[in-house]
Amino acid sequence: MEEPDDMSHTLTVLWTIEPQAAPRPWLACSRCRGARPFECSGKTRLNANGRRLDAWLIYRCADCDDTWNRPIFERQYVRDIAPDTLDALQNNDPGWIRRVSFDVEDLRRSTDRIEEFADCHVTRRVVAPPRDVCTHLEIVLEVPLAVSMRADRLLSAELGLSRNRLVRLEEAGRLTLLSGSRKALQRPIRDGLRVALDLSDEGDRGEIADRAGGILQPA
Numbered sequence: 001m002e003e004p005d006d007m008s009h010t011l012t013v014l015w016t017i018e019p020q021a022a023p024r025p026w027l028a029c030s031r032c033r034g035a036r037p038f039e040c041s042g043k044t045r046l047n048a049n050g051r052r053l054d055a056w057l058i059y060r061c062a063d064c065d066d067t068w069n070r071p072i073f074e075r076q077y078v079r080d081i082a083p084d085t086l087d088a089l090q091n092n093d094p095g096w097i098r099r100v101s102f103d104v105e106d107l108r109r110s111t112d113r114i115e116e117f118a119d120c121h122v123t124r125r126v127v128a129p130p131r132d133v134c135t136h137l138e139i140v141l142e143v144p145l146a147v148s149m150r151a152d153r154l155l156s157a158e159l160g161l162s163r164n165r166l167v168r169l170e171e172a173g174r175l176t177l178l179s180g181s182r183k184a185l186q187r188p189i190r191d192g193l194r195v196a197l198d199l200s201d202e203g204d205r206g207e208i209a210d211r212a213g214g215i216l217q218p219a
């Protein structure tokens, strides 16, 4: 094994992972008379009851357009609401609404049946190129919105490596996921996850590094 802190052979890249479609809650639609997927309309509703406020994110049935109001908060005093939350609600702030629409944990308060989509868009940026021949790869993941994609699926698709090969590299101690949790390869990716790959013994390391850095598109 080479010195792990020898950065001169390491290509460090930042991958920003953005999911493409927000999770869809499945709810009983009274008009369709059955469970249907509901989609975020991109609009909020704010309602005043005296000095208290209710806020919802509006969803629509994918089949008939009937609405469902997803509670954001109920009966809250204005002074207890974070000013930027209130501002976002009053202005239908698209960035804020997008974040809430991807907050699957909060959505689980309303329903257990949630359809999640794994498709993500990956933007790659080289943070530090190797000064010498590239034999090591460090990938830092930036995941601003919750995604359900597993680490092995992402790495397999983006680096052009089979999942079996990833497992073999991990077993050989040449693939490390610095996340603090066991079996991180099989878990959904999280913001700040770092992936370290030792490619010294891989004949196609040049192509793998080019894919990691975005020079080569994944196969």
Ligand SMILES: [Zn+2]
Pocket (backbone or CB within 6 Å): 029, 030, 031, 032, 033, 036, 061, 062, 063, 064, 065, 066
């Ligand atoms: Zn419906």
